[in-house]
Amino acid sequence: MISIPTISVNEDFVTVFSKEAFPQHVRGGMNLTERIDAQNLRIRTSKAGYESDWHVAGDPTLILVQSGTLRITLRNGKYKEFSAGSMFIAKDYLPKHILFDTEKHGHSAKVLGNETLLAVHIKLDQI
Numbered sequence: 607m608i609s610i611p612t613i614s615v616n617e618d619f620v621t622v623f624s625k626e627a628f629p630q631h632v633r634g635g636m637n638l639t640e641r642i643d644a645q646n647l648r649i650r651t652s653k654a655g656y657e658s659d660w661h662v663a664g665d666p667t668l669i670l671v672q673s674g675t676l677r678i679t680l681r682n683g684k685y686k687e688f689s690a691g692s693m694f695i696a697k698d699y700l701p702k703h704i705l706f707d708t709e710k711h712g713h714s715a716k717v718l719g720n721e722t723l724l725a726v727h728i729k730l731d732q733i
Contacts, residue, residue, distance in 0.1 A: 608639065611686060611694040613663065613678060613713055621662065621680050621698040621713045643731040644668075652676075652723040660712040663696035666730040674723035677716045681709075687718065695730075 612626045630637040645665075654674070660681075669676075670693045678694070679685040688694055698713060700706060717723045 608637075610668075611688075611692075613694065613696045613698050615662075615698045615700075619700055619704055620710060623680065623684065623686060626695055642668075645729045645731055647729070648727045650723070650725045650727055652717050652725075654717055654720045654722060656715075656717040656723070658715040660708060660714050662698045662700055662706070662712045664699050666695060666697035666732065668693060668695050668728040668730055670726040670728070672724040672726065674721040674725075675718040676723055676725070677718050679714045679716070681712070697730075 607627055607629055609625045609627050612624045614622060614624045616622050628639040628642075630639050652674075669688070671688045671690055673690050675687055675689045677685050677687045678696075686694075696713075698711075700711060706712065
């Protein structure tokens with residue numbers, strides 16, 4: 607079983623940290639999860655000091671950090687930092703009937719240190 611840090615929502619659509627567990631099976635000496643379908647991938651760079659506004663991911667996205675450090679902060683002040691070699695899934699969202707509340711919804715991101723962030727974003731079909 608592999609567990610991946612995840613940014614998701616609770617029953618009130620407030621962004622929270624959680625973990626997504628994926629069972630693994632031994633295949634030819636490797637431990638592999640079942641196939642996870644994806645739609646596309648993008649390669650991202652963000653310069654040192656980059657900061658986002660509050661937002662939700664919308665579509666579930668697996669983010670693989672290649673270099674640099676990215677801090678994800680929630681509205682409640684909790685944060686996690688992801689550096690080279692780490693991964694996380696961003697899948698917080700709002701249904702169409704709920705408007706984004708700038709005091710309640712989403713997460714923010716900030717590149718820490720002096721190194722440019724290099725990350726691969728893989729848009730997942732679903733989880």
